[in-house]
Amino acid sequence: MPSYKLTYFDVRGLAEASRLLFHLAGVPFEDKRITFGDGSWEKLKDSTPFGQIPVLSVDGFEIPQSAAILRYLAKKFGFAGKTPEEQAWADAIVDQFKDFFGAFRQLIVAQRGGKSAEEIEKITSEVVKPAQESYFKILNGILEKNKSGFLVGNGITFADLVIAENIESLEKFGFFNASEQPKLSALREKVYTQPSLKSYLASRPDSQI
Template sequence: MPNYKLTYFDLRGRAEIHRQLFALAGVPYVDKRIKPEDWPTLKPTTPFGQLPLLEVDGKPIPQSMAIARFLAKRFGFAGANDLEEAQIDALVDLLNDYMTEQKHFFGVLVGRVPGDKAAATKELFEPARDKYFPLVIEKYLKKSKSGFLVGSKVSWVDLHLAGHITTYQQLIPGAFDKYPEVIAHRDRVEALPAIKEWIAKRPKSSY
């Protein structure tokens, strides 16, 4: 069996989807969590000066979406065929467009960027949410027979979406209450036995 090592900060953040893929697959790995003060020393040793970083038998794979796609394909959570795989990739791209559109809001939300949280919620988050989430719901969730976004089983885009909903509902209570379909989807994903077990034991963090 390959040796896997995932390096990231002691947060859910961009690495949580990878940890959940390992949990779903039941595959052991090293979950290396670094402190912020250790990052300046580690940064020059990484391929792109960024985290998360996955090492497979010592070979590095950078970039969070590349890591997620690699693990999902390897573990069987990237679609049942090439059409499903393409649909999953398209949804991931759509969600990433949404996140890019309101990325400055997240900085304000967690205190990295100065600004008024209430104003940023109204001006940045809510317009992006209301632009993209009706597409996700109407085009995918309402047409789904399985309760998951694509196909008959959970895939990595389900983890991507559910993780975002959990984080934002935690930081902004009621953030997605107007979209009960995505709340129900998140609950369905987090009720999967392997995911439920992981959530119960993972280190606590604000995001």
């Protein structure tokens, strides 16, 4: 088996779905976590392929970009969808997440950049809320049609991991109310109750995102 190392900040963020995937598949990996703000990242940045993390190293070969990493591992471990059509749908759902996250990221940037309460409220109402409404409508529509409770086919794929993690972050930011979203809550539950994830989920470092 190759030697895998996944490097990211010490938060869930854009690496957590890949971390979950390693645990789901029972594949050992080095979960390399960089502390933000102590200069470690600045030292590492220029040596990464795109000047950003997460980066996956596979026997020293480096792959950047969270969704590319996740898709690569999902194909290796058998969680990418069972047919080309299932794979395309898992991809489409993750791309939809990325579109939504582009909107949500504007809020995070504004909050961390110390923008005024008024500007943050404007981004929330004009950008994040409309994007979230459309995103949740799409996800609920998929879960309505796909009777397995997972997003694609009849088993868990990397798309389920991405969406469950995103729901977790949205809840921590006050953008997700479990009682209003029974289907999405049930999806997160189905992911988080996978037996092979139990030990990691009970011990992982918590973070807002």
